[in-house]
Structures are given as structure tokens and as C-alpha cells.
Amino acid sequence: MTRSVYVNGDYLPETEARVSIFDRGFLFADGVYEVASVVGGKLLDFHGHTARLQRSLKELELRSPVDMDELLAIHRELIARNAVDEGMVYMQITRGAPGDRDFHFPDPEQVPPTLVMFTQSKQIVASKTAETGIKVISIDDLRWARRDIKTVQLLYASMAKMAAEKAGADDAWMVEDGFVTEGSSNNAYIVKNGKIITRQLGTEILPGITRAAVLKYAAEAQMEIEERAFTVEEAKEADEAFYTSASAFVMPVVSVDGVSLGDGLPGPVSRRLREIYLDEAVKTAI
């Protein structure tokens, strides 16, 4: 089946979708995005994603060409057209195509933003990786200083994944001034003596929507949480570790820089949180 994608008001076969070579997303990475997961044909944490999208847009003085109700309707239409039962919807808004290359932002009255969206069908609930856990390496965090904005400048995240792959690992946790910031495309956590430790929000990390939901459910389940930065050494000595993201939910981490955590298997806190998150998020899916 040819995938049906969305470009600026039209649903098109993916082979017919076009964006200008002058689009500022292409030339300047001048755009923001969101990835929302789909389970049973429904969207998880959707209102969290639109709230963060609106914040990202505001920080970059960008506008959305559609309101949030319309955005939900497009998500649903794409899920229906592509018969997505499980997977993700990707959406991206860039500052449009002024018709030439110019560093200055174009007048938004003259140049409308570009909105593209597409679905990715993928099994994410029943995950083999979540059963075995994943290995991470640590690398320097060389990204820009406004990581709280979900921009499409993902080159370093991509390089981080490649560095992990070359090292025989699955992902990279980035380190700045001796402390872990976050994973290449996820938020990072360790567990020590039953306590869940994750970096506090700030401009250094993306405020994960899955993070917010997981911390809420963990607090409701009377689990102890500490929001503070932790070091790679602490991570290596942790009882367990995990990461969260919309495309992986709660993913156990079983080794850091080649050092096995605990017994080298997904830990009980990570497993329980994955279960709780899935239960609760699916219940509130729309």
C-alpha cells in the first residue's frame, strides 16, 4: 500500500509529495517537529505533544498554519488512511519557502509555513528490545544550547546513534560538564536504591512528553523520584537505568560504556514503569 502523507492541506501518495528546495527546513533546519505514538489506532499523550509544539513555535517566532483541533483531525485522518494500528505520526512545521536563500526570517504574511505529516507503522508495545534491554555509550553533548525546543536540527543526534552503532551499542547518552544531559532521542534515568533519578528540566534537555507522564504515574504509584543531574560514573554504579520517548515508551538500559548494570537484565523498576505507562497512556489515548 502506498503511504498517504500530508503536505500543506493535501493528502497525497508519498511519491507525489513535494516541498520546495528553498524551504527553510531544508536550508536552515528552521523548523520544529513532534512525534506522537499510536496504539490501537489512537494517539497517546496527544495534548502534551501539542502543548510542547506550541511552546517550540513561540520560542522560534513560528506560526502553525492550522489550529490544534485541525492538527488532531489531520493526525486522525492519516491514521485512518494508512490503517495504522501501532506506530507513530510525525509532524513538522518549517518557516516555509521564501523562493531564495536568505538568513533573515521571511515576512510570515508573505511566506506561509510548511506543514508536513506522515505515519510510520511499527510494533512498539510488544518489543523484543524492551525484553532484553539496550546498551548505551556516553559521548560529549555537542548540540546547541536550546535543546528544550524540539527543532529539526538532528544531525548530532544522528551522529550519536552512529557512534553508538560503531561501538556495538544501541544508543548514546550525552554528557556536558560531567553530567548526563539526555539520550540521542530520549530522556535518561537511573535507579539507585529504588529511587528514580532523572535530570531536572531546563534548556539543556527536551521536556519529554513521555517523561512527564512516566514521572506522574511513578509518583502516583508512590515511587521515589529525584530530579537532578547525574554523572556517567553514577550511571555505571546504578541498580538499573532506562530511557523514555514517544517511540519507545520506557526502554530498559542494561549497560553503560560496557559496564553491566545489576544482573545485566531489565530491572524491576523499569519493567514496572513500562507496564504502568502503557496501561495508563492507552487508557487516555484519543
Ligand code: PDD
Ligand atoms: N525524540 N530528548 C530528545 C533529544 C528527543 O529527541 C526526544 C524524542 C525525547 C523524548 O521526548 P518524548 O517523550 O516527548 O518523545 C527526549 C523523538 C521520539 C524523535 O525524535 O523521534
